Amino acid sequence: MSGLSSFGQPLRAAVIGASGGIGGALAARLAANPAVEAVFALSRSPVPADGKLIPGHLDTDDEASIAAAAEGLAAGGPLGLVIVASGLLHDGGALQPEKSFRHLEAAALTRSFQVNSIGPALVAKHFLPLLERERKAVFAALSARVGSIGDNRLGGWYGYRAAKAALNMTIRCLAIETARNRKQTVCVGLHPGTVDSRLSQPFQRGVAPEKLFSPATATGHLLTVVDGLTPEDSGKVFAWDGREIPA
């Protein structure tokens, strides 16, 4: 069980994209933690209620649904942790990561940016005001190592890489702005490693078994990183092992 001892308790947390492999495991792991009072498991596809896990609707394509979800939580008290675990690499059909510039298509690029960068930015717009002011609070979005410009040696996956790089820039801006009047708020991107989920399924060939994490293992890593975050970390992107990923 990952500790969350650096947060004020009882902790109220929200996971956006709770119907996904990682988002679902995060919500379940948080709900199982005695330090956590409630986990708001927000998703486009419904998830079942389970003890402290309270489901709700949120489609990141639809700002009104983001605003409504945030408004629904506002009266219950501040949140200590918001994790955006929604994202898109492929849709199992026409939308696939591009291997070459010849494959670039406006519709696929637009979709990737919509889900991977615009959606999380709008979640920040409506959920940052709900965060604790007087105690540590974390706004984390699942990014990806491939969104690092400095780390890009392989190329390809244009839309996904560029959209995650844009997400990382949004996180940096959020960190600068929140540092002015929310001194205990930390905004970060997180790379979960390669995790066995719908998103990674077509790309798992060639991944060594010990490098393919189950969602449960990945969320243990991620919550350990989140627990160790301090305001000095705000604006950065961290991998599952706690190491910073270059911009």
Ligand SMILES: NC(=O)c1ccc[n+]([C@@H]2O[C@H](COP(=O)([O-])OP(=O)(O)OC[C@H]3O[C@@H](n4cnc5c(N)ncnc54)[C@H](OP(=O)(O)O)[C@@H]3O)[C@@H](O)[C@H]2O)c1
């Ligand atoms: N798996 C990996 O190896 C890996 C590696 C690096 C980074 N990541 C990142 O980790 C995050 C989670 O990925 P995952 O592996 O858990 O993938 P996943 O199982 O495919 O889950 C993706 C989640 O995103 C949600 N989503 C997509 N579009 C949405 C929208 N418009 N509104 C609300 N939710 C939406 C999906 O909702 P529906 O269920 O409704 O479709 C689902 O809950 C993503 O940001 C991904 O880029 C994953």
